Amino acid sequence: MGHPNIAVVVMDTARATETVPADPAVTPTLAELAAEGTEYTNAFTSAPWTLPSHASLFTGTYTSRHGAHGGHTHLGEELRTLAEALGTEGYETVGISNNTWITEEFGYTRGFETFHKTWQLVQSETDLGEVTRAEHARGKLDAFVSQALSGNPLVNGLNALYDEFVRTNDDDGAARTTEWIGDWLDEREEDRPFFCFANYIEPHIEYGPPREYAEPFLPEGGYDEATAIRQDPRAYDVGEYDIDDREFELLEGLYKGELAYLDAKIGEFVDALKDAGEWEDTVLIVCGDHGENVGDHGFFGHQYNVYDTLLHVPLVIHGGAFEPATGEDELVQLLDLFPTLLDLADADAPAACEQAQGRSLLAGGPDRESVVAEYVSPQPSMEQLEERFGEIPEELYEYDRSLRAIRTREYKYVRGSDGTEELYDVEQDPEERFDIASTEAEIAADLADELDDWLDSFEHTEEGGEVEMTDATKGRLRDLGYL
Template sequence: MNAARQLATLALVVMPCLPACADAEAEPFRTADNLILISLDTLRADRLGAYGNPRDITPELDRLAARGAVFERVVSESNWTLPSHVTLLTGLAPDRHGVVSRSLGVGEDTPLLAEVLERSGFRTLGKTDGGNMSKRHGFDRGFELFLDDDDGLEHTLSDARAFVERLEEGERYFLFLHSYEVHCPYDASDATLAELASPGASFVETDGRCGDPHFNEAHLDASQALHVADVYDAGVRDADALLGDFFDWLDARGEFERTLVVFTSDHGEEFLEHGRIGHAGTVYREALLVPLVLAGPGIAPTRVGTPTGLMDVAPTVLELLGLPALAGVDGVSLVPLLRSGADGDRDDARFSACQAAELASVMTRERHLIVDEGTGRVQLYALDADANEQRDLSAIERDEVARLRARIEARRALAAGRTHAPRSLERLSDDELEELRALGYVE
């Protein structure tokens, strides 16, 4: 295709409705029949080439990104699995859905994306790797088939293929595919690891070990942390290859012409940037920034720099599927950003919290404020100039600190009056405890 035709096609798909039907704002805007939502748990945004990683470990995800919309600054609202995924699947911030501890599940009155789609006639498959993503937390609601056995990404993708192949012609479907493939204990093929071994990295056993309690109590040095990060990277590359096969299968079926594919993660991972390994302990950007890529019909290749969050995913996909918006959610549809790239009046401050350590975070286009509500410590970082968040500007930019602290307080006040009631769960069984122990969540 020549450049002029490419541009014309791009303009058509980015702005299907402008300006000829500029007043069509209230009308349903359906571009896709089906939805595949993939969450590769614990994947830092900066590991993707599409997010600037010079190390070529995600060629397949980069290929997906090149054909779709890449949201460059996606801030997870929580730094661990359960609250983040409830946010992803409800459009509600963690302080609104309330599912912020392992002893809680999604409240009966909290609508989940799968329930909305099932009611709209979609065939629905949920496949997770269990643990914090198991049925007991309510994630199975709305899925005609929900599997939460921890059998890895390869099985998950083959279950997805089998489910789609069994559908009747024209049936709409929703697949939610979650995997701990790159979550600790880090694991990778020997061949990939050998290729990615960094000079200066010192071997440390990663098999069966997670950030908490193992690595953080072992006080790894920088060279050992580098090895741990290499194993993580190698696992990312292996996962990327599996996803590439799945995307090829979708392509061969022509699915990208009718199916919206959303790829994301629930939080990042730390490798001693701020003294820790793992996640759920801090809210620095390596723990919060995740990828978000949308590909499919009507989505032109584009990059969006406006800060967004996981809470925006459910409103966005509903709009692209031509379904009514969820009432009273915190997230907003990203479709206007896809159409025009314009930010409008969009609030660019994204709030996140870490329940375990009373940390609150607000990230805007330019600054990242972290407040430790337990100790009162405040940190402020410049996003572009200080990629590793090493230079605290809080003593210099006092006005900015005050402005962003007010955002945290406003957020708290808003949430206090409007929280959904989460469901209290029974005590964990021994098997469930063992599963969480293997993922490093319990001692």
């Protein structure tokens, strides 16, 4: 294919439970892509939430190496990004984001010639989200006045109106994303290949898919009941309210509806590539950046743990050398995409290749024996929870630790910075219900040694310290359940 176009579509918060193997009843577009390309059924993210997972995707490195996590929410400039490396190779680099973390504020736009945030009509570093979020007219006016002179007042006014009145409540940006990409494809005059990155956030909290996409996964008449359930993971964590089993079942129905709706929009993304005459020359990667707990293990959202509900994600690659091979069950990691895409582009990028900690899926060789994931710092921290809620339950302080996990086909070992250890037989106990660390101490010790060897095998970043955020950014992150 020479220098193919490369398109990476992230289904933010898509877990394997509903998407691996791709199910035509939930995600027919993904299932068709899997049938025509390669589906990796044992793909794992290196971190259980957006910021560090995307940093790994963009740099090919683990969290301890790139340094973007709950304690330091910024991707530093020490490492080359995929967009930078492909841009140097002559690729047009274009990104579009629906997630507040994946913006210039947190260091994620380096290397992109064009980067679009769907919540803004005119792209600006000034975020007027607090205007939209204010409940009363006076609050909206006060928020606008406080921000209007930061940057271009006309641009700020247009963005405030757009955010308030044009964006729809039953779409978190997927429709706007696909429309924007279609327009970009139609208008581009470049004859060079492109790298297009798109973060779709639909499966993320709050789950609110259009009724027709959710109803197939809900009991008759259950849509209104399901959408009335409060979706505030951090308030749930601190015991401010409870969710019973039936309500979690309804929320899971909404979550599937979000996946189905997003899948339809990915179908439109594919159609846009075909209409532009680019499909045959494009390698399309569709993946989840991390998963979700919808009542699983007593959690709501994707913080404070490293269960497979958060780490096991869909990964389908279509085009180029990725011919039909549905069911490829080798252990792979999302950070393997970094060297894989450099290989696809036949990139002469020695610095980028040297930093990569994954391995190209085109390289062949023996299957990987294990994968690793890190949860370096809780997000939000206990201090942030206290700031929002005041006194929090004593048991929540157990989450004030880092976690690292190493997983083989048979076992998964998890170690906390507080000295805790867990071991699961994921072959016999895929839901990770029974901790066997005490009864299988030898296996736990062997995996602990392997984890230590991995930690000692590379230089860890020294990045640290809190990163300042605007009030509008904090508000958007609260809406997503991060603060």
